[in-house]
Amino acid sequence: MDLHLTPDQQLLVSTARDFLRRQCPPAVMAESVASERGFSEELWKEISVLGWPGLLVPAEYGGSGGSMIDVALLLEEMGRACFPSPYTQSAVVAATLIATAGSAAQREGHLPALARGDRIGALALAEESASIDDKSITLPGEPGGRVTGRKLFVNDAHVADELIVATRGGSGLNLFLLEARRPGITVLPMEAMAGDRPCEVSFADVVLRGEDTLGAPGRGWEMLRPALQAGALARAAEMVGCAQRILDIAVEHAKGRKQFGRPLGSFQAIQHACADLLRDVETARGQGLRGAYRASRRAQRAPAPGRHQLLRGALAPSLSQAHRGRRPRLRRPVAPSRDRGERHGARLARRTA
Amino acid sequence: MDFEFSPDEQAFAEEIRGFLRAHPPERFPVDGMDAGYGSGAHSRAFLSALAERGWLAMTWPRAFGGQERSLMYTLVLFEELAAVGAPFGPLAGCQQTAEGIIRYGSETLRREVLPRIGRGEVTFWQGFSEPESGSDLLSLKTEAARRGDEYVLRGHKIWSSHAGIADYGLVLARTDASARRHQGLSMFVVDNSSLGLDIRPIRSLTGEVYHHEVFLDEVRVPAAYLLGKEGEGFTQLLRGLDTDRFWGRFYKAPMLRRVLRELVEYANVTERGGALLARDPGVRRRLATLATDVEAVRLLFYRIAWMIREELPTPYETALVKVMADETGQAVAALGMEMLGLYAPLTGESRWAKLGGSIQHLYQTSLGQTIAGGTSEILRSTVATRGLGLPAEARA
Numbered sequence: 001m002d003l004h005l006t007p008d009q010q011l012l013v014s015t016a017r018d019f020l021r022r023q024c025p026p027a028v029m030a031e032s033v034a035s036e037r038g039f040s041e042e043l044w045k046e047i048s049v050l051g052w053p054g055l056l057v058p059a060e061y062g063g064s065g066g067s068m069i070d071v072a073l074l075l076e077e078m079g080r081a082c083f084p085s086p087y088t089q090s091a092v093v094a095a096t097l098i099a100t101a102g103s104a105a106q107r108e109g110h111l112p113a114l115a116r117g118d119r120i121g122a123l124a125l126a127e128e129s130a131s132i133d134d135k136s137i138t139l140p141g142e143p144g145g146r147v148t149g150r151k152l153f154v155n156d157a158h159v160a161d162e163l164i165v166a167t168r169g170g171s172g173l174n175l176f177l178l179e180a181r182r183p184g185i186t187v188l189p190m191e192a193m194a195g196d197r198p199c200e201v202s203f204a205d206v207v208l209r210g211e212d213t214l215g216a217p218g219r220g221w222e223m224l225r226p227a228l229q230a231g232a233l234a235r236a237a238e239m240v241g242c243a244q245r246i247l248d249i250a251v252e253h254a255k256g257r258k259q260f261g262r263p264l265g266s267f268q269a270i271q272h273a274c275a276d277l278l279r280d281v282e283t284a285r286g287q288g289l290r291g292a293y294r295a296s297r298r299a300q301r302a303p304a305p306g307r308h309q310l311l312r313g314a315l316a317p318s319l320s321q322a323h324r325g326r327r328p329r330l331r332r333p334v335a336p337s338r339d340r341g342e343r344h345g346a347r348l349a350r351r352t353a
Numbered sequence: 354m355d356f357e358f359s360p361d362e363q364a365f366a367e368e369i370r371g372f373l374r375a376h377p378p379e380r381f382p383v384d385g386m387d388a389g390y391g392s393g394a395h396s397r398a399f400l401s402a403l404a405e406r407g408w409l410a411m412t413w414p415r416a417f418g419g420q421e422r423s424l425m426y427t428l429v430l431f432e433e434l435a436a437v438g439a440p441f442g443p444l445a446g447c448q449q450t451a452e453g454i455i456r457y458g459s460e461t462l463r464r465e466v467l468p469r470i471g472r473g474e475v476t477f478w479q480g481f482s483e484p485e486s487g488s489d490l491l492s493l494k495t496e497a498a499r500r501g502d503e504y505v506l507r508g509h510k511i512w513s514s515h516a517g518i519a520d521y522g523l524v525l526a527r528t529d530a531s532a533r534r535h536q537g538l539s540m541f542v543v544d545n546s547s548l549g550l551d552i553r554p555i556r557s558l559t560g561e562v563y564h565h566e567v568f569l570d571e572v573r574v575p576a577a578y579l580l581g582k583e584g585e586g587f588t589q590l591l592r593g594l595d596t597d598r599f600w601g602r603f604y605k606a607p608m609l610r611r612v613l614r615e616l617v618e619y620a621n622v623t624e625r626g627g628a629l630l631a632r633d634p635g636v637r638r639r640l641a642t643l644a645t646d647v648e649a650v651r652l653l654f655y656r657i658a659w660m661i662r663e664e665l666p667t668p669y670e671t672a673l674v675k676v677m678a679d680e681t682g683q684a685v686a687a688l689g690m691e692m693l694g695l696y697a698p699l700t701g702e703s704r705w706a707k708l709g710g711s712i713q714h715l716y717q718t719s720l721g722q723t724i725a726g727g728t729s730e731i732l733r734s735t736v737a738t739r740g741l742g743l744p745a746e747a748r749a
Contacts (some may be wrong), residue, residue, distance in 0.1 A: 130437035131626040139734040151706065153695045193559070193713045198695075200705065267746070269730040340476035 019083035039084040048117025055305035061111035072237035072292035079241025082196040086156035092234040094121025096227040101215030122160035124151035134221040141167030159201035173220025236288040369433040378439035387560035389718025391608030396440035404473025420593035435604035443476035458621040459580030480524035497526035506572040516565035538586030598671040605678045606651035669740030679722040686716035720725040
């Protein structure tokens with residue numbers, strides 16, 4: 001057992017923390033959330049330069065072939081800053097699905113743009129049943145056919161360029177990778193209480209071409225599993241970061257705020273509440289990281305790329321590449337004005353494994 | 354022993370239900386947000402409709418235009434209104450202020466303000482907390498200095514509910530700077546149109562405005578608007594807070610019964626993962642547990658009301674019931690969020706919202722309620738010391 005972060009992971013964490021502290025202070029965060037898109041495009045471009053959207057994308061597609069642990073560490077920092085972005089949907093869920101289930105053409109056609117942050121992907125899965133399991137997906141659609149109906153709770157669909165849509169076919173669940181602007185697709189916001197943007201996505205007689213199919217027809221649920229798991233791990237890590245930030249604020253308040261002539265934090269009632277929060281945050285972080293570790297291990301054990309075998313591990317191609325020592329191609333130069341730490345971060349984000 | 358309301362009180366409940374049928378509460382225009390306590394939104398139109406029935410002054414002495422009904426009638430009124438979600442937000446503040454004026458007020462206040470309360474024309478805010486004086490309220494610094502037949506107030510109040518749309522504030526200030534803590538405090542009725550009063554909104558979690566901060570810069574208040582005598586502020590405050598904890602929370606139980614009923618109906622018609630929510634053993638158990646808790650809260654409120662009517666002392670009971678009411682409310686809201694699942698965060702503006710988006714509103718507003726009006730930590734200490742006789746924690 002060794003619970004240390006690798007030097008590269010430490011660098012990723014410190015780079016992300018510094019960057020987000022500087023570029024996404026609470027006022028910027030609030031302004032981004034209130035904006036029409038719900039996040040800052042400028043900051044999205046900047047994190048793209050740092051290589052973050054390509055963290056999980058295999059090296060041969062312009063990403064850095066990082067592990068789920070790297071993603072969890074990065075998401076925790078994003079959570080700490082309440083950084084609003086479509087990162088989990090696009091860089092974790094959509095990227096994982098395309099990397100593991102996509103054809104060579106789909107991988108080559110979409111992963112580099114997702115890794116560069118030039119395009120954003122989103123998964124359209126849930127429906128009115130609000131249940132996320134194999135049997136609850138009922139929207140009918142077959143390769144070569146058409147789809148009419150709707151998906152709900154599609155986070156970030158309002159800014160997505162690509163939609164991955166799950167439909168019910170005769171042999172099971174089908175997945176399709178569609179351009180969000182395809183005629184017949186309409187996206188409407190659902191109006192939620194916090195900063196997230198669940199959307200209603202409607203399909204009116206939308207064409208589903210054979211080449212739009214993602215993975216083997218009828219095997220959609222099997223293909224979704226690693227991507228949903230990666231998404232859940234990413235969200236959990238983000239929440240850990242949020243919780244840690246809240247704990248930090250609470251403890252700072254308990255130390256600084258005085259009532260009855262002494263700091264609030266000197267009262268046992270407050271001490272015990274803070275101690276419980278610390279327990280909650282630390283246990284959640286540990287569980288999340290162990291989940292990420294296991295996902296990474298499964299990915300490592302998976303055999304070399306082969307479309308259907310890939311389904312067993314989300315990150316197999318990238319890691320096997322990295323283990324063979326092949327250096328990823330840098331698709332773009334790092335911006336010249338970045339300071340050293342950020343350059344390292346950018347390199348790391350492209351290289352980690 | 355008799356746990357029922359009297360026949361007259363039951364007839365009054367029926368009278369209220371008839372009024373609500375004839376005047377559906379959702380048709381009244383709303384001026385301020387529903388803060389989630391159970392008294393609904395702030396509606397002046399609804400307040401004056403209640404006043405027209407004589408229900409605002411019904412417990413007052415006849416000399417002041419009242420009918421000298423017992424407080425059980427107020428209980429019945431609040432319960433019936435909360436059960437249908439009527440917008441009677443300002444009512445408890447009006448009752449509390451009227452009680453203060455009847456008990457302590459000058460002739461001027463009785464003549465100029467009290468009748469307007471009875472007519473449902475005026476609403477009130479409380480100026481107690483200050484930025485540095487929350488749980489430690491007695492450290493407050495707002496000062497009132499006598500100048501001729503006026504007082505001049507200077508200070509900074511915060512967390513004043515609906516101050517921006519009210520007519521008067523009840524402001525607690527120090528009239529004797531040399532006196533320690535609970536001594537030298539006095540209560541003033543401050544007209545919102547006074548010069549030097551600056552009321553600024555504080556946006557809440559839901560995006561709406563409920564709380565305000567109030568800056569008092571040389572605000573002149575007629576001496577006749579001092580409530581009672583100088584130095585009586587602390588006694589009035591204790592009475593006021595006790596009343597606030599009781600009446601300001603009483604309607605939470607009937608409101609939560611309504612919410613639970615809605616959640617049960619939702620569970621009865623909603624499938625998740627192919628099975629009815631109402632068949633989920635976890636959901637059933639938690640609904641039943643909370644229904645029991647809500648009934649317990651309601652019964653505790655009844656018992657305290659009875660004790661007040663019998664003029665029995667209630668040294669810790671209102672603290673106990675406030676903690677339980679607020680924490681039960683948070684638990685009901687949290688269960689509702691879980692049951693609604695992906696639909697839970699949708700606001701009333703969404704066409705997809707379930708139960709009108711009411712659960713997320715209740716959830717968000719309920720979070721601050723274990724802080725407002727005495728934190729659960731402070732009130733548990735009250736229960737421990739005054740209820741159980743445990744020694745008080747050392748304070749500096």
